[in-house]
Amino acid sequence: MAEKKMVEAITSMEDNFSQWYTDVVHKAELVRHSGVRGCMYVQPYGTALWENIRNELDARFKATGHENVMLPMFIPESLLQKEKDHVEGFAPEVAWVTHGGSEKLTERLCIRPTSEVLFCDYYAGIVQSWRDLPKLYNQWASVCRWEKTTRPFLRTLEFYWQEGHTLHETAEEAQAETEQMLNVYADFAEQHLAMPVIKGRKTDKEKFAGAVATYTIEALMHDGQALQAGTSHYFGDGFTRAFDINFTGRSGKVEYPHQTSWGMSTRIIGGIIMTHGDNSGLVMPPKVAPVQVIVLPIAQHKPGVIEGANAIADSLKDIARVKVDASDNSPGWKFAQWEMKGVPLRVECGPRDLEAGTCVVVMRHNREKITVNISDLPMQIPVLLQQVHDGLYQKALAHREEMTHTATTLEEICSIAKTKPGFIKAMWCGDLACEMQLKEQAGVTSRCIPFEQEKIADSCICCGKPAKEMVYWGRAY
Amino acid sequence: MAEKKMVEAITSMEDNFSQWYTDVVHKAELVRHSGVRGCMYVQPYGTALWENIRNELDARFKATGHENVMLPMFIPESLLQKEKDHVEGFAPEVAWVTHGGSEKLTERLCIRPTSEVLFCDYYAGIVQSWRDLPKLYNQWASVCRWEKTTRPFLRTLEFYWQEGHTLHETAEEAQAETEQMLNVYADFAEQHLAMPVIKGRKTDKEKFAGAVATYTIEALMHDGQALQAGTSHYFGDGFTRAFDINFTGRSGKVEYPHQTSWGMSTRIIGGIIMTHGDNSGLVMPPKVAPVQVIVLPIAQHKPGVIEGANAIADSLKDIARVKVDASDNSPGWKFAQWEMKGVPLRVECGPRDLEAGTCVVVMRHNREKITVNISDLPMQIPVLLQQVHDGLYQKALAHREEMTHTATTLEEICSIAKTKPGFIKAMWCGDLACEMQLKEQAGVTSRCIPFEQEKIADSCICCGKPAKEMVYWGRAY
Numbered sequence: 034m035a036e037k038k039m040v041e042a043i044t045s046m047e048d049n050f051s052q053w054y055t056d057v058v059h060k061a062e063l064v065r066h067s068g069v070r071g072c073m074y075v076q077p078y079g080t081a082l083w084e085n086i087r088n089e090l091d092a093r094f095k096a097t098g099h100e101n102v103m104l105p106m107f108i109p110e111s112l113l114q115k116e117k118d119h120v121e122g123f124a125p126e127v128a129w130v131t132h133g134g135s136e137k138l139t140e141r142l143c144i145r146p147t148s149e150v151l152f153c154d155y156y157a158g159i160v161q162s163w164r165d166l167p168k169l170y171n172q173w174a175s176v177c178r179w180e181k182t183t184r185p186f187l188r189t190l191e192f193y194w195q196e197g198h199t200l201h202e203t204a205e206e207a208q209a210e211t212e213q214m215l216n217v218y219a220d221f222a223e224q225h226l227a228m229p230v231i232k233g234r235k236t237d238k239e240k241f242a243g244a245v246a247t248y249t250i251e252a253l254m255h256d257g258q259a260l261q262a263g264t265s266h267y268f269g270d271g272f273t274r275a276f277d278i279n280f281t282g283r284s285g286k287v288e289y290p291h292q293t294s295w296g297m298s299t300r301i302i303g304g305i306i307m308t309h310g311d312n313s314g315l316v317m318p319p320k321v322a323p324v325q326v327i328v329l330p331i332a333q334h335k336p337g338v339i340e341g342a343n344a345i346a347d348s349l350k351d352i353a354r355v356k357v358d359a360s361d362n363s364p365g366w367k368f369a370q371w372e373m374k375g376v377p378l379r380v381e382c383g384p385r386d387l388e389a390g391t392c393v394v395v396m397r398h399n400r401e402k403i404t405v406n407i408s409d410l411p412m413q414i415p416v417l418l419q420q421v422h423d424g425l426y427q428k429a430l431a432h433r434e435e436m437t438h439t440a441t442t443l444e445e446i447c448s449i450a451k452t453k454p455g456f457i458k459a460m461w462c463g464d465l466a467c468e469m470q471l472k473e474q475a476g477v478t479s480r481c482i483p484f485e486q487e488k489i490a491d492s493c494i495c496c497g498k499p500a501k502e503m504v505y506w507g508r509a510y
Numbered sequence: 511m512a513e514k515k516m517v518e519a520i521t522s523m524e525d526n527f528s529q530w531y532t533d534v535v536h537k538a539e540l541v542r543h544s545g546v547r548g549c550m551y552v553q554p555y556g557t558a559l560w561e562n563i564r565n566e567l568d569a570r571f572k573a574t575g576h577e578n579v580m581l582p583m584f585i586p587e588s589l590l591q592k593e594k595d596h597v598e599g600f601a602p603e604v605a606w607v608t609h610g611g612s613e614k615l616t617e618r619l620c621i622r623p624t625s626e627v628l629f630c631d632y633y634a635g636i637v638q639s640w641r642d643l644p645k646l647y648n649q650w651a652s653v654c655r656w657e658k659t660t661r662p663f664l665r666t667l668e669f670y671w672q673e674g675h676t677l678h679e680t681a682e683e684a685q686a687e688t689e690q691m692l693n694v695y696a697d698f699a700e701q702h703l704a705m706p707v708i709k710g711r712k713t714d715k716e717k718f719a720g721a722v723a724t725y726t727i728e729a730l731m732h733d734g735q736a737l738q739a740g741t742s743h744y745f746g747d748g749f750t751r752a753f754d755i756n757f758t759g760r761s762g763k764v765e766y767p768h769q770t771s772w773g774m775s776t777r778i779i780g781g782i783i784m785t786h787g788d789n790s791g792l793v794m795p796p797k798v799a800p801v802q803v804i805v806l807p808i809a810q811h812k813p814g815v816i817e818g819a820n821a822i823a824d825s826l827k828d829i830a831r832v833k834v835d836a837s838d839n840s841p842g843w844k845f846a847q848w849e850m851k852g853v854p855l856r857v858e859c860g861p862r863d864l865e866a867g868t869c870v871v872v873m874r875h876n877r878e879k880i881t882v883n884i885s886d887l888p889m890q891i892p893v894l895l896q897q898v899h900d901g902l903y904q905k906a907l908a909h910r911e912e913m914t915h916t917a918t919t920l921e922e923i924c925s926i927a928k929t930k931p932g933f934i935k936a937m938w939c940g941d942l943a944c945e946m947q948l949k950e951q952a953g954v955t956s957r958c959i960p961f962e963q964e965k966i967a968d969s970c971i972c973c974g975k976p977a978k979e980m981v982y983w984g985r986a987y
Contacts, residue, residue: 065635067628068589069619072582074632077647080578101557105549105668106583106621106652112545129609130621133656133667134602142546144583144607144621151544155551158542170554175583179610190610191582 043373045312050256057306058185061315061374071183071190075299078374081323083193083299087173089225089321090195090297093217099169099197104151106174107142112150116275119149122242126178128190144177149243149268149294152198153276156290162281163202166290167210171197186303187260187510194298200278200290204269207291211267214295215248218263226301227318227425228252228308229433230262231456231505233481238468241294245269251480251505253433254307257454259480259509262304265295303510308429309398315375316398318425319418326355326414327376329367331383333359341387345380345407353414372397377421378414382407396421398428441490443474446506450475456507460500462493470495477506520850522789527733534783535662538792538851548660548667552776555851558800560670560776564650566702566798567672567774570694576646576674581628583651584619589627593752596626599719603656605667621654626720626745626771629675630753633767639758640679643767644687648674663780664737664987671775677755677767681746684768688744691772692725695740703778704795704902705729705785706910707739708933708982710958715945718771722746728957728982730910731784734931736957736986739781742772780987785906786875792852793875795902796895802830803891804853806844808860810836818864822857822884830891849874854898855891859884873898875905918967920951923983927952933984937977939970947972954983 043056058064063079075083091101107130114120127143145151156168175193183189197214201207215232222228230250240247244266252262270289273279282288309316319325326349330342342357349355358367371379375397382392392410395402398421405413436455440446449457457477461467471494472478482502493500520533535541540556552560568578584607591597604620622628633645652670660666674691678684692709699705707727717724721743729739747766750756759765786793796802803826807819819834826832835844848856852874859869869887872879875898882890913932917923926934934954938944948971949955959979970977 065632067582068586068631069582069584072584073580074582074628075580077577077579080580083580084578100554101561102554103550103552103557103560103652103670105544105546105551106654107546107549107668109545125611127611128607128619130605131608132606134604142605151551154545155542175580177583191584193580 043312043314046255046310053310053312054184054303054307057310057314057373063302063315064185066185069190071180071188073185073189073191078323079302082302082305082317082321085321085323086301087195090217090221091173093221094171094195094197097169097213097217099171099199102155102170102172103174104145104148104155104172106145108145108148108150110141110143112154113143115150115153116243116272119243119272123147123178126180128177128179145174146176146178147294147296148172148174148176148196149198149272150276152294153272153278156200156273157276157278160200160278160280160290163283163288165280166200166202167206168200169197169210170199171195184303186299186306189299192299194296197293197295199293200273201292202280202282202288202290204291207269207293208267211246211248211265211293211295214293215250215263215265218265218295218297219250221297222250222252222262222301223426225318225320226305226308227422227429228262228304229426229430231481231483232485233483233505235264235481236468236479236504238465239479241266243268243271245271249481252304252308253436253456253507254304254510255310255432256307257436257507259456259505259507260300260304260307261480261509262301263295263297266293268292268294309425310375311398313369314373316425317375317377319377319421322375322377323354324356324371324374324376325353325418326378326380327371328355328357328380328382329364329371330357330359331364331381331386335384337387338382338384341382345382345392345410348407348411349414352411353418378417380410396424398425439489440494443495446471446477446494447475450477450506454508456480456505458487458489458503459494459506460488460490460492461502461504462496462498463501464493464496464498467493467495471506475506477508480505480507480509520789520791523732523787530787530789531661531780531784534787534791534850540779540792541662543662546667548657548665550662550666550668555800556779559779559782559794559798562798562800563778564672567694567698568650570698571648571672571674574646574690574694576648576676579632579647579649580651581625581632581649583622585622585625585627587618587620589631590620592627592630593720593749596720596749600624600655605654605656622651623653623655624771624773625649625651625653625673626675626749627753629771630749630755633677633750634753634755637677637755637757637767640760640765642757643677643679644683645677646674646687647676648672661780663776663783666776669776671773674770674772676770677750678769679757679759679765679767681768684746684770685744688723688725688742688770688772691770692727692740692742695742695772695774696727698774699727699729699739699778700903702795702797703782703785704899704906705739705781706903706907708958708960709962710960710982712741712958713945713956713981715942716956718743720745720748722748726958729781729785730913730933730984731781731987732787732909733784734913734984736933736982736984737777737781737784738957738986739778740772740774743770745769745771784987786902787852788875790846791850793902794852794854796854796898799852799854800831801833801848801851801853802895803832803855803857804848805832805834805857805859806841806848807834807836808841808858808863812861814864815859815861818859822859822869822887825884825888826891829888830895855894857887873901875902916966917971920972923948923954923971924952927954927983931985933957933982935964935966935980936971936983937965937967937969938979938981939973939975940978941970941973941975944970944972948983952983954985957982957984957986
């Protein structure tokens with residue numbers, strides 16, 4: 034019974050991408066739906082993936098001088114309301130605690146949808162002098178936003194993330210921090226998740242509630258929709274003035290620190306699935322794969338086969354995350370299951386292989402098979418994992434390039450938006466009116482104003498006035 | 511200003527233990543109070559301590575075959591009510607979410623006070639056959655209990671913990687799991703935190719809501735009050751029947767799995783403080799200390815001193831968590847600050863030391879000073895850290911032994927309870943009435959029925975009927 038469920042074909046991505054996604058997250062045993070709308074039971078395989086993401090990001094944060102803290106999940110209503118834009122952005126989508134035990138609270142508490150105001154309240158108590166700056170803090174937490182429609186990882190009521198919050202003496206330092214952390218995210222996405230991203234700035238319409246500027250990394254999913262994969266915000270001193278966080282500067286004058294925040298969430302798991310997955314299921318980027326190598330004994334009832342498989346796994350245990358599947362399921366079922374789970378490398382060893390001192394290594398993403406001497410495996414596996422990583426990255430990059438279009442007239446952008454999924458590059462004058470018109474007529478929103486600009490035309494694609502910037506437009510998760 | 515705050519004397523523990531505790535948690539920069547009653551801003555130093563605890567426990571859980579999952583923070587009211595004893599135990603102390611955004615929820619959600627019912631709901635969907643067992647899951651999370659009076663770490667509305675939840679085919683297996691995890695906690699407390707503990711079973715009155723049996727490790731704090739430092743519960747099949755979790759057994763019959771849960775929380779940080787701390791502040795057990803070695807350059811304005819201190823730190827960076835304090839604070843202030851933070855070893859190096867190729871190592875817990883050749887430090891530091899660990903453990907054990915009393919009559923236990931803080935060992939018949947009477951007359955509660963029994967007398971200290979067990983009694987946090 035349990036076996037059948039796993040090997041049943043999943044919906045093909047060409048037929049129904051959304052259903053394919055749902056099939057994959059469940060059949061690869063990443064999550065199950067919980068009894069609370071929009072909340073996940075994240076299964077061991079999904080949790081292990083998130084832990085690998087977390088550990089690598091955490092190491093990168095610590096290497097750039099950040100420390101972790103833990104702030105409460107509750108925000109008193111009055112605290113949330115201290116910064117005007119922020120409360121307007123978030124109040125409509127928070128969960129409210131009104132009772133503790135049997136007693137009604139005198140002030141409602143919201144479950145944090147993000148923690149800017151908590152960090153501000155904390156910072157107000159610990160910053161007095163320029164010597165106390167910078168404050169470079171991060172926290173790993175779950176937050177809650179009361180979304181109308183939800184999908185596992187992509188949009189859930191409760192989601193897991195990290196949120197960095199920093200205070201700096203000067204605007205320049207804060208801006209440099211914002212940029213540094215965007216680069217950390219971009220490098221992590223590309224070097225660790227094999228996910229090519231475009232770095233840029235959000236338009237004012239799309240920026241974070243309360244931010245002066247929001248920077249983003251945008252990835253293109255297999256179906257041509259964009260995913261905001263990580264963001265880094267520059268706040269100026271808006272929050273610090275609202276929360277009366279100030280310090281005695283070097284010159285003895287009272288000053289307000291400049292602030293940033295930056296976050297990456299479990300949403301990135303949705304991005305991994307939709308960047309690399311195929312009609313056999315998940316394809317895990319090797320560096321975060323919970324299992325990097327699955328060893329399958331073939332004809333395992335024959336003497337010495339399971340022992341041989343275990344010996345292979347043993348020889349790799351300090352080199353890769355390796356597992357042997359010696360269960361009594363059929364080889365065909367095992368192939369399908371571990372492909373569904375997206376394990377980068379499968380090592381097959383049968384009696385004849387073992388006798389010859391060889392095994393067959395199959396790469397998940399392109400099904401290439403090679404025969405390797407068992408004694409060479411400890412040397413070969415890291416090389417093959419890197420090869421898989423590079424292959425995934427190149428494939429995703431080629432796909433994105435193929436799906437990136439250019440438009441110079443309103444008719445053209447409408448026609449492309451209707452017929453070709455993907456990014457559309459077009460010039461923009463910077464006016465909200467044009468941004469709104471493109472949403473209405475072409476059905477696309479601005480994804481980002483990329484740091485790497487190209488001059489496609491002189492005038493705004495919408496109003497014809499002189500263009501300020503080239504913008505990536507598209508549909509997004 | 512900031513300097514003064516740190517070196518101001520703290521309240522002495524003999525004068526007011528409770529105020530001493532409060533002073534230490536704040537002056538060692540572990541936590542600050544947040545704007546929400548009973549919730550903490552856990553500062554970087556406190557968070558780093560919790561991370562060291564978490565990483566070690568997590569490794570021990572994984573080594574015993576457990577996997578992590580992440581379940582939601584919300585429990586629908588109807589789900590909480592499925593197991594009678596459990597809901598009675600927890601409903602009075604949960605926080606209720608009644609609104610999401612601007613809309614009133616049709617069913618209230620509580621913030622998890624613990625996750626038995628969520629795990630049951632999850633397990634109901636994934637357990638069908640005896641082949642699916644055991645399920646050995648754990649999660650790291652924060653939970654919320656609406657406590658009336660709170661103290662940092664010891665009792666907070668929101669606290670951080672891990673909760674293991676497991677399902678087994680047989681009662682025997684589940685009982686073995688319960689015992690195994692209690693041993694993991696005891697070993698962790700003693701070998702990692704230098705905190706001696708007594709292993710035992712809770713009386714029915716003190717056991718967890720819904721459990722068949724609760725096992726505990728009990729530690730004795732410096733002031734003679736007990737701290738329940740970790741618990742492991744055996745549930746039988748009460749929850750699995752209530753939640754209709756069943757499986758087809760080996761014989762083909764439908765059976766109900768046997769369940770356990772076990773947890774350790776940020777409360778253990780309160781335990782570390784009150785076990786090892788002294789009137790100069792914290793004393794960190796070396797294995798979890800965020801900083802294990804602080805290197806202080808003496809007369810640091812002289813040429814080569816800071817370089818010498820940095821070279822010492824460099825030589826130790828793969829051996830211990832080491833930090834150099836080359837700030838412009840005075841040596842006296844630095845000594846006081848790092849003592850307040852409880853760093854196990856202080857390395858002092860001045861110009862003459864460096865010239866002679868030596869340095870002075872001072873142990874935090876007993877102030878012993880030794881002169882060590884700088885070139886020997888990489889070999890000596892691990893030895894000294896182990897020596898500190900052993901010293902702390904022996905000191906705490908001696909203190910507990912000194913504070914453990916024996917009583918054989920009601921008058922005696924009342925008199926000891928009034929005059930001598932600590933544990934009191936006394937015989938018990940097993941009746942709730944006697945347990946209640948001891949609470950009323952002597953002001954003590956049962957801490958545990960220790961696995962290591964001694965026969966102090968034949969009859970119950972309270973009613974004089976034949977005694978069943980020797981019990982540790984005391985006051986507790």
